[in-house]
Amino acid sequence: MRWFAVFLFMALPAWGESVVLGLSQDEIAITTSFDGSEILVFGAVKREVPVPDGPELEVIITVAGPSVPVMVRRKDKRLGIWVNTDAVEVDRAPSFYAVATSGLLRDVLSDTEDLRYKISVPRAIRSVGAPMTITDAPSFTEALIRIRSDASLYQLQENHVAVDEQTLFRARIELPAALTEGAYATRIFLTRDGQVVSNYETSIDVRKVGLERWLFSLSRQQPIIYGLMSLAIAIFAGWGASAAFSLLRN
Amino acid sequence: MQIYLPIAEVSVNAYLLLGLGGLVGILSGMFGVGGGFLMTPLLFFIGIPPAVAVATEANQIVASSFSGVLAHLKRKTVDLRMGCVLLVGGLIGAALGVVVFNYLKALGQVDLLVKLCYVVFLGVIGGLMFIESLNAIRNTQKGKVPTRKKHNWIHKLPFKMRFRVSGLYISVIPPVLVGLCVGVLAAIMGVGGGFIMVPAMIYLLGMPTKVVVGTSLFQIIFVTGFTTMLHATTNFTVDVVLAVLLLVGGVIGAQIGTRIGVKMKAEQLRILLAIMVLAVCGKLAFDLLVMPSELYSVGAVGGH
Numbered sequence: 001m002r003w004f005a006v007f008l009f010m011a012l013p014a015w016g017e018s019v020v021l022g023l024s025q026d027e028i029a030i031t032t033s034f035d036g037s038e039i040l041v042f043g044a045v046k047r048e049v050p051v052p053d054g055p056e057l058e059v060i061i062t063v064a065g066p067s068v069p070v071m072v073r074r075k076d077k078r079l080g081i082w083v084n085t086d087a088v089e090v091d092r093a094p095s096f097y098a099v100a101t102s103g104l105l106r107d108v109l110s111d112t113e114d115l116r117y118k119i120s121v122p123r124a125i126r127s128v129g130a131p132m133t134i135t136d137a138p139s140f141t142e143a144l145i146r147i148r149s150d151a152s153l154y155q156l157q158e159n160h161v162a163v164d165e166q167t168l169f170r171a172r173i174e175l176p177a178a179l180t181e182g183a184y185a186t187r188i189f190l191t192r193d194g195q196v197v198s199n200y201e202t203s204i205d206v207r208k209v210g211l212e213r214w215l216f217s218l219s220r221q222q223p224i225i226y227g228l229m230s231l232a233i234a235i236f237a238g239w240g241a242s243a244a245f246s247l248l249r250n
Numbered sequence: 251m252q253i254y255l256p257i258a259e260v261s262v263n264a265y266l267l268l269g270l271g272g273l274v275g276i277l278s279g280m281f282g283v284g285g286g287f288l289m290t291p292l293l294f295f296i297g298i299p300p301a302v303a304v305a306t307e308a309n310q311i312v313a314s315s316f317s318g319v320l321a322h323l324k325r326k327t328v329d330l331r332m333g334c335v336l337l338v339g340g341l342i343g344a345a346l347g348v349v350v351f352n353y354l355k356a357l358g359q360v361d362l363l364v365k366l367c368y369v370v371f372l373g374v375i376g377g378l379m380f381i382e383s384l385n386a387i388r389n390t391q392k393g394k395v396p397t398r399k400k401h402n403w404i405h406k407l408p409f410k411m412r413f414r415v416s417g418l419y420i421s422v423i424p425p426v427l428v429g430l431c432v433g434v435l436a437a438i439m440g441v442g443g444g445f446i447m448v449p450a451m452i453y454l455l456g457m458p459t460k461v462v463v464g465t466s467l468f469q470i471i472f473v474t475g476f477t478t479m480l481h482a483t484t485n486f487t488v489d490v491v492l493a494v495l496l497l498v499g500g501v502i503g504a505q506i507g508t509r510i511g512v513k514m515k516a517e518q519l520r521i522l523l524a525i526m527v528l529a530v531c532g533k534l535a536f537d538l539l540v541m542p543s544e545l546y547s548v549g550a551v552g553g554h
């Protein structure tokens with residue numbers, strides 16, 4: 001019996017703790033009336049040994065939308081008007097990124113671990129190189145983070161994960177209305193003293209459904225038919241509305 | 251009621267769109283203009299991406315012009331021959347416009363191009379209209395009758411053609427050029443171009459006023475229809491949900507606007523329209539000249 005316990009202990013990760021996760025929904029449907037959503041991420045820490053002594057267990061939850069390269073442009077005054085002049089391509093930027101933590105991020109995660117797992121918002125963005133003519137490339141990624149944070153697309157929610165008895169945890173992640181489609185990678189990190197002791201990854205599927213899905217796929221796959229259909233619908237709607245109005249008048 | 255637009259990928263209030271459509275509809279009914287030049291900037295202001303606003307507005311103009319043309323065809327106030335000549339220029343212009351639009355989109359300068367076009371054209375047209383209607387008001391007070399010059403350099407060009415409905419025998423070059431300019435504008439600015447074509451037809455081509463509106467609407471339908479197809483197939487930026495919402499508001503608004511318009515004098519209407527055009531122009535110019543609060547913008551990686 002004793003040998004068995006030791007064997008189990010060795011099979012588990014260093015701290016012997018792992019995540020059992022629940023999600024309020026693992027699929028988000030963008031319907032015509034979609035106005036943002038909220039997901040509840042909750043779970044428990046499974047361990048075969050008593051809670052270890054020492055630093056408290058902390059939890060970090062990240063939700064990331066699909067990553068695409070984006071172009072960040074800066075305006076400058078030319079001939080009296082403000083025009084886009086410099087541009088830097090950011091190779092990989094998630095369309096949505098939320099980080100929720102159980103404490104202050106700098107307390108629950110060390111820099112090296114952040115670098116390794118790419119957890120904080122600036123680390124989740126990858127910008128390889130800017131053109132030689134641009135000397136202040138970091139200000140472009142900062143601007144990207146600022147603009148997306150203002151639109152609630154990038155969120156850092158410190159002290160947002162509730163942890164009970166170092167075992168149960170839960171957090172709410174708000175998703176804004178302007179969501180794009182794709183698999184949203186959801187990661188849970190358990191940390192002690194800034195070190196990641198266990199992590200778990202799953203994904204939430206965000207997709208357009210019904211009419212939204214149909215119109216979107218049609219516009220990409222059959223653009224000619226979509227264009228003709230748009231014209232026909234618009235002409236019919238315009239003609240119908242004016243006919244209805246003149247009927248109403250008589 | 252929030253509604254998620256499938257192509258624009260933003261969520262907006264459906265009543266706001268209906269209201270905007272209605273408001274622009276009232277104005278367009280009052281003044282007899284398409285209203286695209288007002289709607290597209292308003293769509294920018296509520297956060298619709300400019301590329302989607304321009305393409306969708308083209309789609310909406312097709313529909314709102316369609317019912318107008320039916321009415322004009324019934325009254326036989328459409329010069330089909332002139333319409334077709336204008337159309338030839340218009341289609342070439344629209345194709346050129348979309349090419350320029352896509353090229354500048356890749357360079358990240360499309361917003362600037364669209365806004366500069368607006369500032370220049372609205373400024374010139376608004377200014378001319380303002381001066382002209384001020385003079386007209388002054389002349390009617392003095393009791394003078396305005397005279398129109400019938401013969402100018404335009405009548406010396408080759409390739410003459412007879413346009414019976416308009417009672418004209420002129421070269422096809424000026425109408426093709428007018429159509430071309432309007433086609434380019436339709437593609438770049440998301441407007442029908444009536445506000446440029448109508449004055450050009452009256453003052454440049456010397457067409458009788460009664461056939462001008464019907465003929466320009468006829469040309470606009472095909473040019474904006476063509477533009478819609480080009481944007482739908484190259485940029486995928488036509489949002490049919492947005493178009494329908496704007497349209498329903500717009501058609502109802504136009505009916506109300508026409509009724510208000512009948513009760514006002516032509517000069518008063520023109521001067522009001524001129525002031526409105528200048529106001530939109532001023533707002534856009536102000537945005538270009540004053541330092542923006544956010545110097546950076548995020549866009550898709552284009553080109554290739």
